[in-house]
Amino acid sequence: MMSWKEQLEGKIEPELQREIEIFALQIELRGQDKVEEKLFAETRLRKGVYGQRYDNGVRHDGNDVQSLGYEEKLSKGPNTVWDAPGMQRIKLPYGGLNAEQLDVLAELAEEYSDQIVHVTTRQDVQLHFVHLEDTPDIMRRLGSVGITTQEACGNSVRNVTACPLAGVCRSEVFDVTPYASAVARFLLGHPDAQAFGRKFKISLSGCADHACGLANMHDIGLIAKTKDGRRGFEMYVGGGLGAVPRQAKRFRDFLPVEELLPISQAICRVFAKHGEKRLRGRARMKFLIEQLGLARFDELVLEERAKLREDPRWRTLLEGAEQVQEVVLSAPETKLVALGKPDGPPKQWRDTNVYAQKQQGFSTITVCLPLGDLTSDQLRGLAQTARQFGIEQIRTTVEQNIVLRHVPNAKLDGLFAALDRIGLAQPGAGTIVDITSCPGTDTCKLGIASSRGLAAELRGQLAQKNVSLDQAVKDLRIKISGCFNSCGQHHVADIGFYGVTRKRGRHQVPFFQVVLGGKWRENAGALGLAIGAVPSRRIPETLELIIDRYVEGRESNETFQQFVERTGRANIRAWLDDLSVVPPYETSPELFSDWGDPREYSMSDHGVGECAGAVVPAAEFGLQASEREVFEAQVLLDEATPGEAAKRAYEAMLTAAKSLVEMEVEDIAQEPEVIAEAFKTRFFDTKLFFDPFAKGKFAQYFFNAHQHRDVLTNAEGARQRVEEAQLFIEAAHACYDRISQGGAS
């Protein structure tokens, strides 16, 4: 039987390959009910395998709630049916992609999803309607072109984002790309970043004035800076959007690049140790900093920094960062040619989608993606275009677009024509038509209103009149979230909307809360405030009213934020009064459904989010890993490789022992000798590991295996080792349970 696993053998980086095979095994074990539900849910989330709307097995069809008839099997998480298709998030550090990767994404969308790849507001991409059983093959195929889904969701360090213009930007202090890459690689799977109570987001920006990195809304925000000729970062901590947005606080005026990785590591340790674990709504780092105060937080970070053992990767990952030069496959042209000729790119596209790079003769092109979506054919067409025009680096953006960098100016005509052929030459990048939206009720379990439906409607209406719009209006940004969680980043838009609901008689009505005055520029320099809620169907006229009043009432050169401030929120709210009234269902039934969805609106599809997953103590992951290893040992035994089986069984015991030791000793060294000794002194000598009947017998199995770990074993000896490992791991589980329940004796 041919498989992708065999087909791609040797083409995936070994560590990633092993992670994928472990996940495939975990799916199998969960299928046999050998892994706990919450543990499996967090495990799959950390692989980017996320839930999707209707995965609880029911859907409201507008009249009734229908059962979706999924096969009755185990769940893959709380309220999540095993058989229900879900979403696969794919991490792209700093949004970086190349042509080969685009081709693979196109194939995956075609074969496992719905032919659409969706670019997210954090430079990731997502596939929808994916079945759990297909995810290992998806990961293998991605792994073969250097992409991982590891830690794309769950309580982990999420995709590290960066300005898509990094390296080509005219106002950047330096190119942050190699640093973003180093942070992403360093923290991926790092032991100090595994025990978080919630997700953790990092972003890098090349300068303070422009929006691109959005440093102010991240757990760690880094803005490039130099001091006395040395590179470093102005560092911000504790920012975040969500239901309770917070702007980040300045933590270091200048953090030299040598300290970038160790200080980031130290911050992760503080968050893991002191962050809230029980109350999800208070578990982001912004709340920890608020609770501790920045000064105390700083003290804790410095304490952790002082404890860190020197890690060579702090340096090696940054080697050559100052010399990084993006590969440029085409020769530059210094003259911007033929942009205005009749068959060349229209002026509107040139004005909004072409950015003159700091490298003379080159431009960066923004490819506008309506709602962040593109088809498999478009992905392939983009890959082909990139190859044809010698474009090595492609990046996704947090505005759900794609940029093509290092395009020689002389080739802009040709590039425009090539993009136009695949429907990717829409103008309006970075203008009011370029609306950002989260998935909302289309696919998100938490969605309250149709953010994508509304975005499509507004985009359509605005595009028609874009040319005639006042320039001050064209420059505004609109961002839409389907609920208060702010995945559409509505807080940092000039005009933001987020989904809410209201009741009128027996019926529910989709509404959007209007949020005004946020600032996209200056790295998300200000957060907008809610003005009032309006029925979803009336948002287009609400928007028109707001922009008309702005055009009529603005004083010369007044920004939208200044206009909102001067007018006063109470006055603006009064404009919306009439619009927010909902007539009875019988007279205006259209208000009781949402954009792009003819069903009568209902909240009954609203589910439980998986954004964070359950908080699973690190020891439980360790014990789970030991179970998997002993299972692998069993398989090796069946394959008649006793030496390998005995070795793996010993490793399983070591993993279990380490999981327990780490509950008591932080930063335990990885050497088996050290772990065995610590286990002996802390769990055996103290009798903490003893159970009432076997006493310390199972621990002796481990000591024996440790002592004879290098001795060659025959089949019989290996079988005994595997059986003993099984018993030792069971005893480790029992010991963990006693300790966690506080009943150790």
Next chain:
Amino acid sequence: MITAKVAEETVPSPLSGKKYAVKVFFEAGVQFEPHDAVLLFHRWIQERVFENTIDVVNYAHVHQGPKVMLIRHHDYFAYDDRDGRPGLLYVQRRPHEGPFEDRLREALDTTLRAAQRLESEGVRFATGQLEFGIYDRLFAPNTFDSFARVEHRLRQQLSELFKDDGLSLEHASDPGRPFTVSIHGSQKESWRALG
């Protein structure tokens, strides 16, 4: 014979691909837009026209592709206008097991059942052509070799199904796309005429 058998066993056949796709095309000038498909597919869910339906997905904003989908557990139907040619596309997202002939018949039956339903709603099809695809690159890369290995059995099976000995099969050779064969035959009155 022995040589042929060895070759068959060592080189997996494209026919072993587990996910098929079929597209039938709307008649030129048909008045059926993506917005109509959104309304229709939602209604089909309400009326339980097909089993295992999950949701309707609206991608009307994308350029030439699957604009509106009726997602089912293992597969989906789409209002699709790839290459500017609107029609009904059926795609299997999960592997289907069984002999090639059975799986081909199943894919065609499912597609034509939806097409017939659309005809009953007033949508007319160009019934002299369809596309058959294998969305499974592990077994069926989009190469001429794949086509050569599929052509005979595909023609045989389709001729039988459509009672048409004059079918012409043409390989759509874009190597990036999934394996696709374009099939032309005699025009029928409607897909419903096939029963």
